[in-house]
Amino acid sequence: MVVLTVAIDGPAAAGKGTIAKALARELGLRHLDTGSLYRAVALRVLGGEDAVAVARGLGPDDLADPRLRQPEVAQEASRVAAIPEVRAALLDFQKAFARAEGGAVLDGRDIGTVVCPEAEVKLFVTASAEARAARRHAEQVAAGQESSLERTLAEIRARDARDEGRDHAPLRAAGDAVVIDTSGLGIDEAVARALGVARARLGR
Ligand code: CDP
Numbered sequence: 547m548v549v550l551t552v553a554i555d556g557p558a559a560a561g562k563g564t565i566a567k568a569l570a571r572e573l574g575l576r577h578l579d580t581g582s583l584y585r586a587v588a589l590r591v592l593g594g595e596d597a598v599a600v601a602r603g604l605g606p607d608d609l610a611d612p613r614l615r616q617p618e619v620a621q622e623a624s625r626v627a628a629i630p631e632v633r634a635a636l637l638d639f640q641k642a643f644a645r646a647e648g649g650a651v652l653d654g655r656d657i658g659t660v661v662c663p664e665a666e667v668k669l670f671v672t673a674s675a676e677a678r679a680a681r682r683h684a685e686q687v688a689a690g691q692e693s694s695l696e697r698t699l700a701e702i703r704a705r706d707a708r709d710e711g712r713d714h715a716p717l718r719a720a721g722d723a724v725v726i727d728t729s730g731l732g733i734d735e736a737v738a739r740a741l742g743v744a745r746a747r748l749g750r
C-alpha cells in the first residue's frame with residue numbers, strides 16, 4: 547500500500563488551511579484540519595466540561611459546529627492544546643488518518659514534528675503577524691462578526707506565544723520542512739509554490 551503524507555505547520559492565519567485544501571485537491575489526498583480538533587475540545591470546555599474527558603470522547607458532530615471559528619474558541623484552543631493529556635488523546639486519530647489508504651494532507655502546529663515525523667512532504671507556512679492579523683480581521687468582517695484589527699493582532703500574538711512557548715509539541719518548523727513565507731504572496735502564488743515543493747518531493 548502506497549501512502550503519501552503531506553505535513554503542513556505554521557502559526558494562525560498563515561494560509562495553512564488554504565494550501566492544505568488545494569494540495570489535497572490537486573494530489574488526490576484526503577485532508578484533516580487538526581486545529582478543528584483542539585477547537586472542538588475548547589468549545590465544550592467553554593461550556594463547562596473537562597478538557598481531557600472531552601478530548602478522549604470527541605466525535606464527528608463536535609467537528610461540524612459553526613462556532614468553532616469564533617475568536618474566543620481559538621484562544622481557548624491554544625490553552626487546552628498545552629495540556630499533555632489532551633494532545634495524547636488526539637494523537638492516535640491524527641496518526642491513523644495520516645496513514646490510512648490514499649494518503650493525506652494534515653495541517654496544524656506539530657504535524658511534521660510529532661504527528662507525522664515520517665511525512666514525505668513537510669511545509670512550514672508562515673507570514674508576519676501583521677499580515678496574518680489583516681487576513682483574519684478581513685475574514686471576520688466578511689462573516690459579519692464584530693472585529694477590530696488591533697484586537698485581532700493582539701489575539702494572534704497571544705496565541706503565537708502560547709503555541710511556541712509550551713513544553714509539549716510547541717510550534718516549530720521540523721528540521722526537514724520547506725519554509726514558505728506568504729506575507730507578500732497572493733493565494734494563487736502561495737498555492738503554486740507549495741504545489742511545486744510537493745511535486746518535486748513526490749516526483750509527480
Ligand atoms: O489555516 P490558517 O489559519 O493558517 O490560514 P487560512 O485559513 O488558510 O488563511 C487565512 C486567511 O488568509 C484566509 O481568509 C485566506 O483566504 C487568506 N489568505 C491570503 O490572503 N493570502 C494567502 N497567501 C493565504 C491565505
Ligand code: CDP
Nearest residue numbers: 558559580581582584623624627654655656
Ligand atoms: O486556523 P488557525 O491557524 O487560526 O488555528 P487552528 O489551526 O484552528 O488551531 C487552533 C489552536 O489549536 C492553535 O492555536 C494551537 O494552540 C492548537 N493546535 C495545536 O496545538 N496543534 C495542532 N496540530 C493544531 C492546532
